Amino acid sequence: MADRKKYAQKRKEFEAEALPHMDALYRTALRLAKNQNDAEDLVQEAYAKAYRFWDKFESGSNCRAWLFKIMTNIFINQYRSKSRSPLSANIDDIDENFLYGQLAGSELTENPEQALFAKIFDDDVKKAIENLPDDFRMVAVLSFLEGFSYQEIADIADLQLGTVKSRLHRGRKILQKQLFDYAVKNGYIKENA
Amino acid sequence: MNCQEALDLLYDIIDKEASEIDAQEVQQHLDGCRDCFKIYRLESSIQALIQERLKNNDQPANTEVLKSRVISKLDAIDREENPGAPPRVYSLVAKVMVAVAAVVIIIGAVSLGSDYYRHVSLYVPFEEAHHELAGQPLPDDPPVSTYLGLDFSDIGARTGYALVSYSKESINDVEMAHFVYSNGNSSVSVFAVPKDDYPIPLDLAENSVTRNGIVYFEHHCRTCHLLFHQVDGAVIITASEQEDIDLFPFSPQEKVSVISLLLP
Numbered sequence: 001m002a003d004r005k006k007y008a009q010k011r012k013e014f015e016a017e018a019l020p021h022m023d024a025l026y027r028t029a030l031r032l033a034k035n036q037n038d039a040e041d042l043v044q045e046a047y048a049k050a051y052r053f054w055d056k057f058e059s060g061s062n063c064r065a066w067l068f069k070i071m072t073n074i075f076i077n078q079y080r081s082k083s084r085s086p087l088s089a090n091i092d093d094i095d096e097n098f099l100y101g102q103l104a105g106s107e108l109t110e111n112p113e114q115a116l117f118a119k120i121f122d123d124d125v126k127k128a129i130e131n132l133p134d135d136f137r138m139v140a141v142l143s144f145l146e147g148f149s150y151q152e153i154a155d156i157a158d159l160q161l162g163t164v165k166s167r168l169h170r171g172r173k174i175l176q177k178q179l180f181d182y183a184v185k186n187g188y189i190k191e192n193a
Numbered sequence: 194m195n196c197q198e199a200l201d202l203l204y205d206i207i208d209k210e211a212s213e214i215d216a217q218e219v220q221q222h223l224d225g226c227r228d229c230f231k232i233y234r235l236e237s238s239i240q241a242l243i244q245e246r247l248k249n250n251d252q253p254a255n256t257e258v259l260k261s262r263v264i265s266k267l268d269a270i271d272r273e274e275n276p277g278a279p280p281r282v283y284s285l286v287a288k289v290m291v292a293v294a295a296v297v298i299i300i301g302a303v304s305l306g307s308d309y310y311r312h313v314s315l316y317v318p319f320e321e322a323h324h325e326l327a328g329q330p331l332p333d334d335p336p337v338s339t340y341l342g343l344d345f346s347d348i349g350a351r352t353g354y355a356l357v358s359y360s361k362e363s364i365n366d367v368e369m370a371h372f373v374y375s376n377g378n379s380s381v382s383v384f385a386v387p388k389d390d391y392p393i394p395l396d397l398a399e400n401s402v403t404r405n406g407i408v409y410f411e412h413h414c415r416t417c418h419l420l421f422h423q424v425d426g427a428v429i430i431t432a433s434e435q436e437d438i439d440l441f442p443f444s445p446q447e448k449v450s451v452i453s454l455l456l457p
């Protein structure tokens with residue numbers, strides 16, 4: 001009987017602490033796995049694993065980061081290799097100041113908010129994020145979408161702080177290049193020769 | 194601080210990782226340097242755009258279904274790690290919720306067309322109804338078991354399931370009787386509604402199955418299994434999240450048909 005009580009207590013605690021993070025986990029899972037089925041599976045697996053290891057969780061510490069660590073880990077081990085990004089090959093080709101060089105003197109450097117926000121849509125950004133190679137996408141989503149700090153991302157994804165920073169940096173450059181290409185393709189801005 | 198130093202801190206500033214002292218020095222530099230100011234402005238605009246657009250992007254349309262599936266998973270772990278414990282009432286409730294959510298999705302998909310996302314709000318009355326059920330023991334006496342002149346009490350006896358709850362609920366402003374059957378591990382929901390209030394969804398017409406002379410319309414997907422059919426003046430919707438449960442016997446009409454088959 002005591003055992004059963006302890007069990008019910010564990011379940012109650014887990015539901016109260018962990019379940020409120022489901023929406024956040026799901027939206028990140030969707031950006032990582034890129035489709036609803038895998039994203040749902042990812043969230044479920046993360047919760048199952050978290051529940052099994054609940055006694056390893058230090059109460060009072062950051063449950064949200066802990067859940068993301070578990071989910072990121074499952075993604076790295078089980079989902080990551082499924083798809084290869086077409087961009088993996090030419091990341092190093094992007095010039096550091098590409099965007100600014102392209103835009104110098106145009107309306108975008110004078111009034112970037114208005115020009116960008118009017119013309120780039122949710123789906124464009126979503127596609128650009130999904131085109132990022134897995135390693136870059138992971139840190140980008142944890143930072144841009146979930147607002148985790150560099151140190152938290154390092155803990156979650158098991159990376160050195162410097163690696164987090166450099167991946168975020170490269171990820172940003174690739175994103176910018178894609179959004180710029182998109183804007184050019186749709187005739188919103190003209191490419192400098 | 195010179196331009197290079199200011200630009201080196203660009204992303205630390207944008208990501209709010211820079212120290213207060215660094216941030217102040219960068220600000221001083223930007224106040225006096227138009228070139229760096231433009232780069233900072235462009236980069237932070239793009240960052241704001243990406244963050245905002247990312248957050249706008251699709252939330253799950255079926256949060257409640259996902260939640261119920263997670264809860265089922267936790268139930269399974271509980272049973273596995275603590276085999277002596279009896280099935281808990283709220284695990285039953287979670288399963289009922291899946292079935293209900295599935296029905297809401299089907300009905301919503303038909304009557305709302307592209308307005309798919311309204312399901313979340315349509316779902317609310319059910320959640321409230323089932324919270325009341327949570328934590329209560331299974332009833333000793335079967336609840337109300339007739340509706341629209343049909344008897345729903347005997348269905349369980351033939352399936353190994355027992356009728357555990359009855360409630361009136363409304364889906365899309367259509368009032369339905371909701372019977373829940375359970376065998377302790379899994380549950381089946383049967384909804385009954387006057388046929389004039391609820392036409393069987395047209396898009397299911399292709400998936401008809403005839404059994405014992407009754408035409409059923411079936412929906413089978415990753416998250417649920419549903420049967421629709423008409424009995425006298427009622428439309429009956431039988432629902433379960435589990436694929437391996439035979440839903441056909443959960444029909445008040447099945448009994449009549451079986452008897453009529455026995456007659457010469």
Ligand SMILES: [Zn+2]
Pocket residue numbers: 195196197199222226228229230
């Ligand atoms: Zn400067």
